[in-house]
Structure formats: C-alpha cells, structure tokens
Amino acid sequence: MTQFPGRAGEAETQPCFALPDDLFSEAPVPPEAFIARIEQLGPWLPDDPALPPVGVAVSGGGDSLCLAWLARHWRKNLLAFVVDHGLRAESAEEARLTVRRLTAMGVPARLLTLTTLTKGPGIAERARQARYAVLAQACRKAGCLDLLLGHQADDQVETIRMRQEAGSGPDGLAGMGWVTALPDVRLVRPLLSVSRHALRNTLRQAGLAWVDDPSNQDTRAERVRVRHSLQEQDTRHTLWQTGVKAGAARMQRDAERAAxxxxxxxxxxxxxxxxxxxxxxxxxxxxxxxxxxxxxxxxxxxxxxxxxxxxxxxxxxxxxxxxxxxxxxxxxxxAAMAAPVRAEAGARWDNRFELRLPPAVSGEELWIGPAGLGLERKDRQGWPARFCATLPALWRGDRRVAVPHLGWCLEEGLNQAHFLFQPPVSVTGSGVYGWPERKVDQPHT
Structure with a gap:
C-alpha cells in the first residue's frame, strides 16, 4: 500500500531528508493517505456548501483526474476547472468528456475555453501562462481561495533535472512547491510524492478512464526527452533528495530576504x-x-x-x-509595457494591474494603457514624469480620461475606478518546498 512520505510531528526542529523505499511505488493510492497529506497543507475552509469551494484544475489526464477522485473522498465542496486550449481538433470533445466524468464522480465542473492560443515557437510556455491566467480568473469569480494541481513526483524530478541542465540557482533546484501563494489564490500540489504510475493504477482500480494527450509523447519537447532519460530509480531518488534539501534551504533564505x-x-x-x-x-x-x-x-x-x-x-x-x-x-x-486592452471589470493589463470598474461606467471605446507623458507637474503628486508615464490609465479612444493612482480624472463616472497592483509572483517565495513534515499554517492571500 502506497503511503505518503513524512508524518506529522516529525522533524520539528531539523528537516528530515530520509526517503522511504516506496517513494516511486506504482501501487494505487489509498484515499486515507491522500487525506492525511492534504490536511498537512492547510489551513482549509470548513467543508460547508455556504462557503467558497476548493478549486481543482483538471486537464482530463491521469494525474489531474486522479487528483479530483481523491479530493472527492476528502471533501464535498469542490469545483473543478477544465481548460480547453483549443490546440488540437479533439481537445473540445475531450474537455466535454472530462466534465461528464467529473460530474459522474460527484465533482461539479466548469469548462474554460482558450481562443487566443496559436501553434508556434514557445507554445508550451505560452499555453502554460494562458492556462494559469484563466484558472486564476475562474478562481476569483468563484471565490476559491485554493486551487489543487495534479503535479506528481515524476513531474518534480523532471523539473529539477531540467533546471540543473539550465544552470538554475539554488532556489530553482527546490523544484515545485507543495504550496505556492499567488496574489489571490494558493496553488496546492498534494501529489508531489506520488508517482505517475501510482495515480493511473489508482484510476484503474476505481474503474475510471482518462484522456491521454499525444503531445506528452512528443520528443521534440524538452520535458518529454528528460522523462525518457529518467528511467533509473536511483537517479529519480537522487533528484528528489536534491529538491528536498534545496527546498528546506530555500524557505530559510526566503524568510531572511523577507526580513x-x-x-x-x-x-x-x-x-x-x-x-x-x-x-x-x-x-x-x-x-x-x-x-x-x-x-x-x-x-x-x-x-x-x-x-x-x-x-x-x-x-x-x-x-x-x-x-x-x-x-x-x-x-x-x-517601451516594454503591454499593448492596450479593453477596459472591463477585472481586466488585467501588463500582467500586473487589475481594474476595478464601477458597474455604471460605459465601456464604449474605453481602454487600459500606459498613462504616457504629458501629465502636468501639479497632477503627478511629486513623482517624476517618467515614473508616472508607466502608470495604468483609462483611455476613451485616443483621449486619456483617468489615471486612478494619481486621482486624475476627466469623467465623473470614472472617479471610482481603481487599479490593484497584483504581479503574478511575490517578491520572495511564500510557498512550501522540500518536505512538509507537519501542518503548514500559512494565511490565505
């Protein structure tokens, strides 16, 4: 029987780097083992339908579908998000099939469709960023404070090997965090100590099918090539231990940098x-x-x-x-700022600012773009012109009508509009890396 490594209460004063023999076991995962691990990664809201649900990102593949199945044994108040990238002809039907499978196992699901992605250079990274952006937006709309992700142990060692080969610094060798705090949602990866095969065997034991994406076998992708090179059990264990040690050191450095x-x-x-x-x-x-x-x-x-x-x-x-x-x-x-985008409530611009717009404001020809030069000295609140040029502004057509950070406004209806500075990643790490040996008491963002 597969057990998650680490037990609550151990290594309170010193991190433990010992690895169990069954870290990459292929045995099915018992729901009770999953529940024991995910409880360590709280705090969690009570499992109450009157409160916001815990989000689950589900691609339809074996990892994320197994995550949803295990999470369903943990709590009822869940909401799955299925993203259709639209990059393959079959993706739309596969996404709808995944929604039906989730519904059948008692997990409500919402389908999120991306329409702007096109094939070409950097598609994997572009798709990843677009996926996280639409998932974060969906979590905000649903009020989800937490989003579960299906990354597993093989993903982790692949990530560490790729970062080694890229000459990553010590922070990068920590791999993916069990918990990553973004500005408005926590990303939680409760499967980081479970192998890919164990998750698929869990689904087989439960009589559940999943979707296999053929791109996961395309050796033109770096991750696929690295995956094929990591067949030796000893190599994977060594990489895992590298990540555990680097993760413990990273959290210590993060605390010092934050101070x-x-x-x-x-x-x-x-x-x-x-x-x-x-x-x-x-x-x-x-x-x-x-x-x-x-x-x-x-x-x-x-x-x-x-x-x-x-x-x-x-x-x-x-x-x-x-x-x-x-x-x-x-x-x-x-010169590096993003092009203007339509000004709608919740719109993000330059991957840093989110617009809060009063409902009564007319969005006709209203755009978000840089304030630019030309603001008078008296309107800049003592800041240099080149600083203020980078502020997000509202434009109606080619006319600048509001710079909310400066309280500068030419239209009465826009004086309640404002922008939140929400970069995608915090200055210092606010996640949990290495090996969580006890309950993680981290505030929600």
Whole structure:
C-alpha cells in the first residue's frame, strides 16, 4: 500500500531528508493517505456548501483526474476547472468528456475555453501562462481561495533535472512547491510524492478512464526527452533528495530576504519599488525586478549580479533601475509595457494591474494603457514624469480620461475606478518546498 512520505510531528526542529523505499511505488493510492497529506497543507475552509469551494484544475489526464477522485473522498465542496486550449481538433470533445466524468464522480465542473492560443515557437510556455491566467480568473469569480494541481513526483524530478541542465540557482533546484501563494489564490500540489504510475493504477482500480494527450509523447519537447532519460530509480531518488534539501534551504533564505525587504524596501501600489540608498543583494534585487516587471520567471542571475555590482542606472528585463533623490527605484520600462486592452471589470493589463470598474461606467471605446507623458507637474503628486508615464490609465479612444493612482480624472463616472497592483509572483517565495513534515499554517492571500 502506497503511503505518503513524512508524518506529522516529525522533524520539528531539523528537516528530515530520509526517503522511504516506496517513494516511486506504482501501487494505487489509498484515499486515507491522500487525506492525511492534504490536511498537512492547510489551513482549509470548513467543508460547508455556504462557503467558497476548493478549486481543482483538471486537464482530463491521469494525474489531474486522479487528483479530483481523491479530493472527492476528502471533501464535498469542490469545483473543478477544465481548460480547453483549443490546440488540437479533439481537445473540445475531450474537455466535454472530462466534465461528464467529473460530474459522474460527484465533482461539479466548469469548462474554460482558450481562443487566443496559436501553434508556434514557445507554445508550451505560452499555453502554460494562458492556462494559469484563466484558472486564476475562474478562481476569483468563484471565490476559491485554493486551487489543487495534479503535479506528481515524476513531474518534480523532471523539473529539477531540467533546471540543473539550465544552470538554475539554488532556489530553482527546490523544484515545485507543495504550496505556492499567488496574489489571490494558493496553488496546492498534494501529489508531489506520488508517482505517475501510482495515480493511473489508482484510476484503474476505481474503474475510471482518462484522456491521454499525444503531445506528452512528443520528443521534440524538452520535458518529454528528460522523462525518457529518467528511467533509473536511483537517479529519480537522487533528484528528489536534491529538491528536498534545496527546498528546506530555500524557505530559510526566503524568510531572511523577507526580513530585509520589510526593513529596507517599499513596494508601491503604483507598481514601482523604493529600494533605498543601497542596492540589496542580487537575489533580493532579482525578486524585485520580477515583481515590478510582472514576470513569471526571474531574470538571469548573472545579469542581476552585474547590475548590482555596477551600481548605475540601467534597464533589465523590462525594468529600469533609477537613482532618485532618496535612493534607488525600480520602475517599469515604458517601451516594454503591454499593448492596450479593453477596459472591463477585472481586466488585467501588463500582467500586473487589475481594474476595478464601477458597474455604471460605459465601456464604449474605453481602454487600459500606459498613462504616457504629458501629465502636468501639479497632477503627478511629486513623482517624476517618467515614473508616472508607466502608470495604468483609462483611455476613451485616443483621449486619456483617468489615471486612478494619481486621482486624475476627466469623467465623473470614472472617479471610482481603481487599479490593484497584483504581479503574478511575490517578491520572495511564500510557498512550501522540500518536505512538509507537519501542518503548514500559512494565511490565505
């Protein structure tokens, strides 16, 4: 019988890196073992239909469908989200089939369809970002504070190997976190210690079928090539242990960096960071650049180290390092900002700002775009013109009508509109890596 590694109460003062013999077992997963693990990854809202559900991302494949089946044994108040990428002719029917399978097992499901993806270079990463964006939006609409993901042990060791080969820093070698806190939802991966084969055998034992995506066998993809190279059990165990040790160290570093940030750095709602008279260490500077730039991944460690050592104004990854009267600032690079998008309630722009728009506002010809230059000094609240040029503004046609962060507005109906600064990744890690040996008491975001 497959058991999840780690037991509550162990390693309270020192992380334990011992691995059980059955880490990559192919035996079916008992629901009670899943429940014991997921309870460690709380806190969770009570299983009450009057409260928001826990979200489950389900592609229809063996990993995520098994996650939904196991989660159904844990609680009733669930809501599955099935994303159809629209990249294969069969994907729409497979998504509808997955919704029917979820409904049959007692898990309500919503179908989310992507219409903007096109095949071509970088499709895997583009599809991943689009999937997470639509899932986060669906969670917001449904009030889900938590979203369960089906990443499993083989995914984890593949990720660690890929990051090793890419020369990733020590944070990257921690792999995926058991918990990752985004601005408005927690991503929870309760299957990270269960093998791919164990999950499929769990479904077979339950008499359930799943969808196999042929792209998972396409050796043109790096992950597929890495997967075929990791057949040796010892190699996978070694990579797993690398991730556990790196994860424990990462959480310690994250706590130390957070303390430095709290003392020295101010992250402004306008989307820029006041860094202070001295530049922080490269790892902290990297996190700030990622946050201000709305990036999913950090910039090159070597490039950040050179930037920090030079101590001069420069631009990196779409972010400007600027020296002001009170110290250093990180500000979005105007030329790197996103193109305008339609101004609708909940719309995201530049992967950093989310619009809150009063219901009575007319959306006709209303767009979100950069404020640009041309704001008078008296309207900039003491901020430099090049800072204010990067603020999100509302435009009606080609006429700037509101810059909510400055309280500047030409239309009365827009004076209640505002933007929330919500970058996709926090400055420091706020997740759980390595090996959760006890209940994780982390606040919801």
């Amino acid at each position: 430095v940030l709290a003392r020295q750095v101010t992250l402004r709602p306008e989307g820029w960071a006041c860094v202070g008279p001295d530049l922080p260490e490269p790892e902290i500077l990297s996190g700030l650049i990622r946050c201000v730039g709305g990036l999913i991944y950090p910039p090159s460690p070597a490039a950040v180290a050179r930037l920090q050592a030079a101590g001069q104004e420069a631009t990196l990854s779409g972010v400007q390092l600027v020296r002001g009267q009170t110290g250093w600032f990180l500000v979005r690079e105007a």
